[in-house]
Amino acid sequence: MDLVGRRVSVRHRSGDGARDVVGRVLSAEPDGLRIERRDGELAFVPAGTVLAMRVVPDRPVRTRAAGAISSEDLTRVTSRGWPATESVPLGAWELRAASGFTGRANSAAVHGDPGTDDPFGAVVDFYRARDLRPLVQIVEDSAWHQRFVEAGWVGVTDQPPGAIVQVADLRDVPAADPEAIVADHATDGWLRHYGRVRDASTARAVLEGPATVGFVSIGDAAIGRIVVTGEWAGLAAVEVDPAHRRQGLARRIVETSLAWAAAHGADKAYLQTMRDNHPAIALYAPFGFRTHHAYRYLTAP
Structure with a gap:
């Protein structure tokens, strides 16, 4: 059966236990399956680890309303839809660079825990190493928005300052x-x-x-x-x-x-x-x- 494009539910060995992955198969290669989950996150199931697999309906029976997603999770979704040519994790944040093409692809997507006591310095170091202006894309009026403002970060004036989603x-x-x-x-x-x-x-x-x-x-x-x-x-x-x-x-x-x-x-x-x-x-x-x-x-x- 050609699995590419099908939605599947796969149980596979992972570490000492088993994990379930549900999503659309992007590719089925000799090394394993590449699967896209409902939120756009990509998962890889190595060949030889599959315990059980079945094809599931193209659309889930119960769908979640668009407005129910959190701002942080929606930021992750939008980032996957406009991917930078270089993406480096900073904890749960994403440091994105693409030679200056668009603010979305050349700014740090701020969501979740950065996993460091000095995320401000880490962002600055990342972009200055690439001759890019240190830039963050941040949910308006969020806790991190306030922290960046308190740290002296300011809004941009030479490009669109932000947007509504x-x-x-x-x-x-x-x-x-x-x-x-x-x-x-x-x-x-x-x-x-x-x-x-x-x-x-x-x-x-x-x-x-x-x-x-x-x-x-x-x-x-x-x-x-x-x-x-x-x-x-x-x-x-x-x-x-x-x-x-x-x-x-x-x-x-x-x-x-x-x-x-x-x-x-x-x-x-x-x-x-x-x-x-x-x-x-x-x-x-x-x-x-x-x-x-x-x-x-x-x-x-």
Whole structure:
């Protein structure tokens, strides 16, 4: 049986006992199975350790509401959907670097316990060693937000200072637009519309990093990016050429993106946008997106 793409429940030997892994099989190689859990976390089951395995339904019988996830866990999910080219753990934190391409891929994702008495110094050392500005992405008004402010860290002024994260449950999923194309890579034309690219190879490494990602386009007029990690879909990079705006293209990109996400196993979605981007918020509202939390970028003094 070809297991790739199937949801499975696997019990396997691990250490002195047994562990259960449930998720979608990304690859089945001679060395073992690579499985993506519901939250997008990746697990590896070595060959020869499987005790029992069965295929389970593509969608779980009981789904968790999108709004029920904590801000810290959602930060982990969003980070998996926009992976840096270099990722180093600092306890439960994630130090991310990608040659300066986007704040999300070049900041420390702050969630959980950093496992050190001096996380501030560890973040500074990591980014200065890579000739990057020390930067943290932090949930607004969280305990760590306050601690960084007390340590003298300040908001950035030369880039977007942060964003709101909105979530939605994928229930009544719209149909894909018949004129929209969903590719598995970012073409030169797609990157040109995205407009934030200085180095195409670095941008592609970040944008194409997840195992399940689609690059949506309608002609040479509108684009979007959709990624699926576990049960979550991440919608991003919805752009319409100025000459083609006010024709409903953005809505068609969103509809196609969410239809593609549902077809690839997602039952909830998130997006990130500026809190004062009222046209974008109005675009997403009919699809059920509501604000979950806000985050800010802080940099060392």
